[in-house]
Amino acid sequence: MIKLVSWNVNGLRACVTKGFNEYFKEVEADIFCVQETKLQAGQITMEQGEEYEQYWNYAVKKGYSGTAVFTKIKPISVRYGMEEDEEAEGRIITLEFDHFYLVNVYTPNAKRDLTRLEYRMEWEDRFRNYLLELDKCKAVVVCGDLNVAHEDIDIKNAKANRGNSGFTDEERGKMSTLLESGFIDTFRYLHPELEGVYSWWSYMPKVRERNVGWRIDYFLTSSRLGPNVLDAQIDCHIMGSDHCPVILKLADFTD
Numbered sequence: 001m002i003k004l005v006s007w008n009v010n011g012l013r014a015c016v017t018k019g020f021n022e023y024f025k026e027v028e029a030d031i032f033c034v035q036e037t038k039l040q041a042g043q044i045t046m047e048q049g050e051e052y053e054q055y056w057n058y059a060v061k062k063g064y065s066g067t068a069v070f071t072k073i074k075p076i077s078v079r080y081g082m083e084e085d086e087e088a089e090g091r092i093i094t095l096e097f098d099h100f101y102l103v104n105v106y107t108p109n110a111k112r113d114l115t116r117l118e119y120r121m122e123w124e125d126r127f128r129n130y131l132l133e134l135d136k137c138k139a140v141v142v143c144g145d146l147n148v149a150h151e152d153i154d155i156k157n158a159k160a161n162r163g164n165s166g167f168t169d170e171e172r173g174k175m176s177t178l179l180e181s182g183f184i185d186t187f188r189y190l191h192p193e194l195e196g197v198y199s200w201w202s203y204m205p206k207v208r209e210r211n212v213g214w215r216i217d218y219f220l221t222s223s224r225l226g227p228n229v230l231d232a233q234i235d236c237h238i239m240g241s242d243h244c245p246v247i248l249k250l251a252d253f254t255d
Helices: 012-016 020-027 117-137 169-180 186-190 223-228
Strands: 002-008 031-035 053-057 067-071 077-080 092-096 100-106 139-145 183-185 217-222 229-234 246-250
Touching (some): 002 100, 012 020, 031 100, 139 246
Antiparallel strands (some): 031 067
8 A cells, every 4th residue: 555645734844843743753654745845945854764755846936835745665757847947936746656656736826816817727737738748658646735626515615715716617627627637536536425524724713613624635646546546535633734634545556
């Protein structure tokens, strides 16, 4: 079995002071992916154990975005961004393994006033094409904060939030198009009707206590990996960020 974990930590340095390392040790992931690290090279030292290799993609802008992967399984290759010299925001790390590509991603937010929605739409098309090109070579596992609640079941107050950033018809449509292109949402694959399970909550008072949340953190896989999907979980009880970790367990691959 391969255990993968993904967590938008909303600032890794802050999250480390709120239990990140304790959770990291407890969960015992083979591959642990992080989004929104919000730091630059040299600003933190992570000693997760000799068995883990570390890969970092930093945003040019200080205190912004950024991704990282800690893996016990040595990758064949590592790529940063979708295209050469285009990853100024540190949003994507792709690791190639024997049987699949792992893509750790922090999808751009359309912003509250939707001023970045047009850019988001263009980015979504490029990202989907990138995944489809990878999928031609071997299966793909995508994880991270995709910044969209796909269906009404993935958000507490669907009617009131329709049209808001992260729940626009346009963003939801791009997710539908991606899934229709040959990918599965592993959590919904195993739990198609499970309600009230979210991965992000606003920092507004009592919101998390009342579980007024959104499910915007995902593990997607190529459809052909469906038989390998053993379990998909959301660790809603884990604090330390406005997001919580999500988990995917895959059956071992046979050659």
